Amino acid sequence: MNEKVFHRGIAAPLPRPNIDTDAIIPSREIRRVSKEGLGEALFAGWRYLAADSREPEPDFILNKARYRGASILLAGENFGCGSSREHAVWALKDFGVKAIFAPSFGGIFFNNCALNGILAIELEEAKIRRLTEWVELAPRRHQLEIDLEARQIRWREGEAMRFGIEPARRALLLEGLDSIAATLRKKSAISAFEEADGKRRPWVYQLPDV
Amino acid sequence: MPTTLFDKLWELHEVAVLGDRECLIYTDRIFLHERTGSIALRGLEQAGRDVRAPGRVFCIMDHIVDTRPGRGDVTLVPHGREFIEATRHSASRAGIHLFDVNDPRQGIVHVAAAEHGIVLPGMSAVCPDSHTCTLGALGALAWGIGSTEAEHALATSTLRVSRPRSMRVNLRGETAPDVTAKDIILHLIARFGSQSGRGYAVEFAGPAIRALAMDGRFTICNMAVEMGAFTGLIAPDERTIAYVSSTKCAPAGPLADLAAAHWRELRSDEGAGFDLELEVDCAEISPSVTWGTNPEQLAPISGVVPDPDAFADPRKALAAREALTYMDLSAGTALSSIRIDAAFIGSCTNNRLGDLRAAANYLRGKKIAPWVQALCVPGSSAVKRAAEAEGLDRIFRAAGFEWREAGCSLCFHAGGESFGGKRVISSTNRNFQGRQGPGARTHLGSPQTVAASACQGYIRAAET
Numbered sequence: 079m080n081e082k083v084f085h086r087g088i089a090a091p092l093p094r095p096n097i098d099t100d101a102i103i104p105s106r107e108i109r110r111v112s113k114e115g116l117g118e119a120l121f122a123g124w125r126y127l128a129a130d131s132r133e134p135e136p137d138f139i140l141n142k143a144r145y146r147g148a149s150i151l152l153a154g155e156n157f158g159c160g161s162s163r164e165h166a167v168w169a170l171k172d173f174g175v176k177a178i179f180a181p182s183f184g185g186i187f188f189n190n191c192a193l194n195g196i197l198a199i200e201l202e203e204a205k206i207r208r209l210t211e212w213v214e215l216a217p218r219r220h221q222l223e224i225d226l227e228a229r230q231i232r233w234r235e236g237e238a239m240r241f242g243i244e245p246a247r248r249a250l251l252l253e254g255l256d257s258i259a260a261t262l263r264k265k266s267a268i269s270a271f272e273e274a275d276g277k278r279r280p281w282v283y284q285l286p287d288v
Numbered sequence: 289m290p291t292t293l294f295d296k297l298w299e300l301h302e303v304a305v306l307g308d309r310e311c312l313i314y315t316d317r318i319f320l321h322e323r324t325g326s327i328a329l330r331g332l333e334q335a336g337r338d339v340r341a342p343g344r345v346f347c348i349m350d351h352i353v354d355t356r357p358g359r360g361d362v363t364l365v366p367h368g369r370e371f372i373e374a375t376r377h378s379a380s381r382a383g384i385h386l387f388d389v390n391d392p393r394q395g396i397v398h399v400a401a402a403e404h405g406i407v408l409p410g411m412s413a414v415c416p417d418s419h420t421c422t423l424g425a426l427g428a429l430a431w432g433i434g435s436t437e438a439e440h441a442l443a444t445s446t447l448r449v450s451r452p453r454s455m456r457v458n459l460r461g462e463t464a465p466d467v468t469a470k471d472i473i474l475h476l477i478a479r480f481g482s483q484s485g486r487g488y489a490v491e492f493a494g495p496a497i498r499a500l501a502m503d504g505r506f507t508i509c510n511m512a513v514e515m516g517a518f519t520g521l522i523a524p525d526e527r528t529i530a531y532v533s534s535t536k537c538a539p540a541g542p543l544a545d546l547a548a549a550h551w552r553e554l555r556s557d558e559g560a561g562f563d564l565e566l567e568v569d570c571a572e573i574s575p576s577v578t579w580g581t582n583p584e585q586l587a588p589i590s591g592v593v594p595d596p597d598a599f600a601d602p603r604k605a606l607a608a609r610e611a612l613t614y615m616d617l618s619a620g621t622a623l624s625s626i627r628i629d630a631a632f633i634g635s636c637t638n639n640r641l642g643d644l645r646a647a648a649n650y651l652r653g654k655k656i657a658p659w660v661q662a663l664c665v666p667g668s669s670a671v672k673r674a675a676e677a678e679g680l681d682r683i684f685r686a687a688g689f690e691w692r693e694a695g696c697s698l699c700f701h702a703g704g705e706s707f708g709g710k711r712v713i714s715s716t717n718r719n720f721q722g723r724q725g726p727g728a729r730t731h732l733g734s735p736q737t738v739a740a741s742a743c744q745g746y747i748r749a750a751e752t
Binding site for chain 1: 300303304306307308309310312314316323324326327330331335337343344346366367370371374375385393404406408410411416417418432433434435436437439440443444445446448450482483486487516517518536537539543546547550582603604606607610700701702703708718720721722723726727
């Protein structure tokens with residue numbers, strides 16, 4: 079089965095609200111015009127002892143042995159707010175994060191996740207708290223199973239917890255659609271729009287003489 | 289049926305309905321910069337796809353480029369040159385407009401887009417940058433996207449967008465004379481929360497908004513994303529039309545009247561229904577600064593750092609406790625007793641001519657405190673020239689400010705210049721941990737507040 083459809087992994091709680099994309103990847107860590115190899119820079123400001131070092135900060139959750147290899151984040155509200163930098167998502171993906179549950183997400187980050195195959199799922203805070211309490215008891219044994227097809231998380235003793243997801247987002251994640259190719263199939267609708275709109279708002283289509 | 293401004297803008301750009309809320313929305317203008325645009329252009333090249341309408345795509349160097357006088361491709365940001373050169377190469381290959389490092393039209397993309405009239409009321413505009421919502425102040429539908437979405441927009445002139453809900457924030461009454469646009473938007477973020485706008489296009493309305501000059505309106509809409517909003521909007525009025533009509537790209541001849549007639553229709557009709565309406569009494573707003581690491585963590589300058597235990601919401605209490613640890617502040621400390629190390633006037637939030645005039649007006653004949661490092665970075669090369677023509681640069685310099693070339697500069701630390709370890713009073717939009725450098729402690733405020741604090745060496749409002 080496709081990993082995007084069904085994922086089982088260690089979950090790490092990051093309950094602090096408003097974790098912004100500057101925290102997920104500081105701008106100074108974006109060193110190349112590239113989407114690759116950014117996992118090392120993930121949460122760099124918290125994960126390492128100093129800005130110029132790669133020595134792990136032992137207190138940061140993802141550095142703790144019991145959460146090593148975590149691929150699911152149980153996050154606080156407004157996760158991924160702030161800068162639009164898609165590098166935040168590329169860093170999470172490169173690190174091995176497959177899914178993030180949070181009561182809410184930053185809007186641009188939320189879209190960026192879907193376009194990169196990361197499951198960003200909105201889940202009520204009470205549910206996240208229940209999952210967190212269970213996971214914290216034994217993170218390596220208490221792994222979460224995510225079934226996107228069935229829209230549920232399976233946790234203690236196979237108990238299922240439902241989650242909601244927009245159909246378009248679910249389809250994108252399940253099928254990994256090339257949305258540009260799909261839109262280009264609507265080329266004639268776009269051209270027809272331009273022709274009609276060009277009569278209504280001709281100034282929009284005149285090349286600005288900047 | 290009475291319709292909201294947002295609904296009018298949405299329907300103007302709707303190419304097709306794709307699903308329940310998802311639509312294919314036409315993008316009239318696309319903007320790119322060297323930080324996130326370079327990777328979008330490269331992605332498109334690698335996929336072998338062309339830019340569909342290159343004449344309506346504008347790429348501007350603003351994020352990584354130095355702001356030191358005499359700047360070139362080499363930057364203080366390590367590897368900055370790679371971003372500049374890659375962007376230049378891809379832009380020229382794609383045949384899009386490029387405002388290069390020392391082009392007289394260069395500036396922060398959201399500032400330049402408006403001042404040249406590249407974006408006009410009623411247009412849709414996107415950029416892989418969260419502050420694209422700034423342009424909503426023109427009555428344009430403008431929102432920030434990711435680099436992958438930018439590829440989609442470049443290749444198809446459209447985006448697949450889930451239709452946001454509509455919100456109107458009504459500002460009742462008038463603001464006190466010392467309250468700026470920055471104080472208003474910071475107040476709204478603090479009052480309603482940094483995710484109160486999530487999923488909404490937020491229209492700002494009321495006499496206090498009408499009273500703002502365009503520069504202030506850009507400040508308001510700029511920080512709509514700090515409420516979590518899809519975008520911010522202000523209905524165009526005669527002030528907006530006068531502003532855009534004076535720009536280089538304004539429609540000319542018979543099109544000018546046609547466009548102006550269209551722009552005058554771009555407002556929420558009497559009785560139009562919003563999904564949510566919020567009210568604020570302007571009398572509650574005073575000059576304010578942030579004390580924490582999120583823009584919603586705000587207090588009046590005359591006030592004190594709040595006690596985390598006083599927050600009813602345990603999540604807000606937790607966030608406040610963590611913020612105070614990072615900010616090295618304790619509850620009950622008077623904000624005016626906080627000593628600052630650095631002062632920054634800049635960013636797409638607050639570095640237009642009106643902002644620089646307001647700060648210079650305070651600084652005239654004054655000096656910054658001897659322990660303060662102070663920078664003024666104009667929002668665009670055009671703003672810089674206009675400020676110099678008025679002699680504002682001389683006022684900033686005489687006060688002890690560095691006077692820079694246009695760009696994003698120290699709104700964020702990209703690896704070059706840094707406010708690392710310093711306490712900064714800043715006219716920017718984000719006070720996130722490490723945003724202005726490792727360990728930098730940022731207090732957000734208006735340009736006037738930054739000017740006054742720089743002179744006093746402590747956080748101060750301009751009037752005290």
